[in-house]
């Protein structure tokens with residue numbers, strides 16, 4: 347299969363025009379999003395759905411997130427990613443296979459029908475995780491396109507996947523909310539540097555390969571600005587797999603906790619990685635246990 351989006355193979359970065367659709371379905375009266383929401387997702391690469399989950403549903407999910415955090419022994423050890431300085435838990439991966447509540451969230455009818463609509467295919471969970479960004483010590487996520495990593499390291503062929511971030515705590519301007527460059531999903535910025543063996547052991551704490559150069563980020567941001575996607579617990583941020591995004595550290599006392607579900611189109615299942623020797627393990631990138639949700 348020809349590589350439409352080669353990355354980490356040249357000495358200098360390049361911009362490759364996206365050759366895949368963003369919204370795969372056409373607008374119908376039964377669409378699970380409004381025309382305005384679909385337009386924003388298509389133009390900006392993200393949309394925020396306000397109050398999708400009720401306060402009581404969020405209370406339950408937050409309690410589950412705390413329970414998982416407090417019972418690390420109940421979890422597959424390698425799914426726990428800790429901060430390099432504080433040792434605090436940064437992420438728990440594959441939560442939809444370690445918690446019934448998270449499995450229900452990943453299979454939620456609202457979320458999956460939106461994913462199926464935007465991708466115009468059956469979908470499965472490519473990756474799930476809880477991101478904890480604790481008060482005072484929560485660290486940043488540097489700028490990146492998820493698709494760049496999923497393509498190079500996991501073998502995701504095309505841009506036909508999306509992420510949903512379910513806000514479990516308020517994401518304010520101060521506690522390190524998701525930042526996205528609107529419109530950046532239309533350009534693929536190639537990255538420089540080869541992928542080291544077992545890159546995931548360090549990249550999930552602090553990513554250093556598969557991060558774009560500063561000039562490319564500066565150019566994208568000069569053209570389109572930067573949006574901070576703040577919101578309340580219960581809001582859901584949906585963003586395209588190639589949207590350029592990152593987040594700052596959290597020096598406030600207020601934690602930022604989000605559940606993250608990545609849906610990929612069944613037709614876009616993983617192949618061999620496009621730029622790494624060994625595929626990353628199943629807990630980061632579903633390869634074997636693919637089953638459609640809803």
Ligand code: 6CS
Nearest residue numbers: 473487490492495553630
């Ligand atoms: O490497 C990954 O797959 C994950 N890392 C980041 C920083 N974002 C996307 C994805 O969950």
Ligand code: FE
Nearest residue numbers: 490491492591
């Ligand atoms: Fe990301």
